[in-house]
Amino acid sequence: MQQRRSLAGRPSGTDGSDFSYRMVVDSRYQRVAQGRSRLRALILIQAVVQLVAALPLILSVWKGEAVHALSALSLAIGIFSLLVGELGRRRSRAGLLRVYLVASSVSIVVSVACVFKSNLTFEDIQNAQNWEAKKLELLQGSRVFLGSVLQVVVIKTVISLIHNMSPPKRAS
16 A cells, blocks of 8 residues: 655644544543433433422322412422423533523422421321321422432532533633
């Protein structure tokens, strides 16, 4: 085979010797990819938590009972936040991720308000005899606790992701 000769317009250093240098990806981009995949898993878990939140509402509508307005509001905000979060994650949009962070936090706060408004006490949780009578309240309390812990992880992940997505600051 004939050796390739460099043409006048061909830049030097593209003969393959700089392959390892060109293949190095900035660690910030690697952290963004890891953060996006972690956020995907967290959004899926939050979707399951929202599905659990929808069950008591669906049951109350099915039985013809009154729907708790705060629970419905929390569910609506939660579903909205999941849609915005997934859109922001897919498109790597920091603005949408911020909206997701605020909306999901508001959803958790409203859920906590629902639990405080219900008649669930610490004694009800400890007394196994009351579990049958208060099973929906216990489910709601457990869901809110899990959602709150999950929200702390989501906040940490989204803040880290937004930080890594933004360009590095230049010294002036």
